[in-house]
Amino acid sequence: EVKLLESGGGLVQPGGSLRLSCAASGFTFTDFYMSWIRQPPGKAPEWLGVIRNKANGYTTEYNPSVKGRFTISRDNTQNILYLQMNTLRAEDTAIYYCARLDTFYYWYFDFWGPGTMVTVSS
Amino acid sequence: DIQMTQSPASLSASLEEIVTITCQASQDIGNWLAWYQQKPGKSPQLLIYGATSLADGVPSRFSGSRSGTQYSLKISRLQVEDPGIYYCLQGYSAPFTFGSGTKLEIK
Numbered sequence: 001e002v003k004l005l006e007s008g009g010g011l012v013q014p015g016g017s018l019r020l021s022c023a024a025s026g027f028t029f030t031d032f033y034m035s036w037i038r039q040p041p042g043k044a045p046e047w048l049g050v051i052r053n054k055a056n057g058y059t060t061e062y063n064p065s066v067k068g069r070f071t072i073s074r075d076n077t078q079n080i081l082y083l084q085m086n087t088l089r090a091e092d093t094a095i096y097y098c099a100r101l102d103t104f105y106y107w108y109f110d111f112w113g114p115g116t117m118v119t120v121s122s
Numbered sequence: 123d124i125q126m127t128q129s130p131a132s133l134s135a136s137l138e139e140i141v142t143i144t145c146q147a148s149q150d151i152g153n154w155l156a157w158y159q160q161k162p163g164k165s166p167q168l169l170i171y172g173a174t175s176l177a178d179g180v181p182s183r184f185s186g187s188r189s190g191t192q193y194s195l196k197i198s199r200l201q202v203e204d205p206g207i208y209y210c211l212q213g214y215s216a217p218f219t220f221g222s223g224t225k226l227e228i229k
Contacts, residue, residue: 035218044209044220044221044222044223045166045209045220046220047216047217047218047219047220050216061216063216063217064217065217097165102171105172106153106154106156106171106172106173106175106213107154107213107214107218108156108168108171108172108211108213109156109166109168109211110168110171110177111168112165112166112167113165114164114165115165
């Protein structure tokens, strides 16, 4: 059974940093692209970025809305996905989800974690 | 960026009624379209991928279709467990983008 579980959310002051983690299990982690997606309260989800699989060199791509502030990485020995968030702003307040990206033909997020809440406020 | 225009924003329907939600893509995305259902306090769950393929475990009353750059999600007979917010997603090109959502309620 595929499982994704985010952690690391919380309250952070504007300008601060936070690192989120996502523990993955139930599938061969290195075979899959992984993404972070966020959802502000009452709004639609927003894709933040992707880290590719082993076959594609674990390269990354970001939404321009967060490029330069957010960094995605992965520990393929422990099956953990990370999101490093710097220079946080009030508008970064959201539930943050990790999701597995199915890329075998059509691309879509087939499994999501339950999410972790990040609140940016003084 | 590819814009996904979703309608209606909200919808109230009776049990057993047919419900249709649409997403209009700002450019050709082929069949690179997925639909999700989100219930309060939960993460989105995949319903449809490839515009028309039903995800594992999803009831057959859900179906997806495409006409050009317009995509539709149909619930053939609304059931009590179907209320929630429905989103479309284009997986054609990054940045991947979601529709604004349709809130579905039981009348």
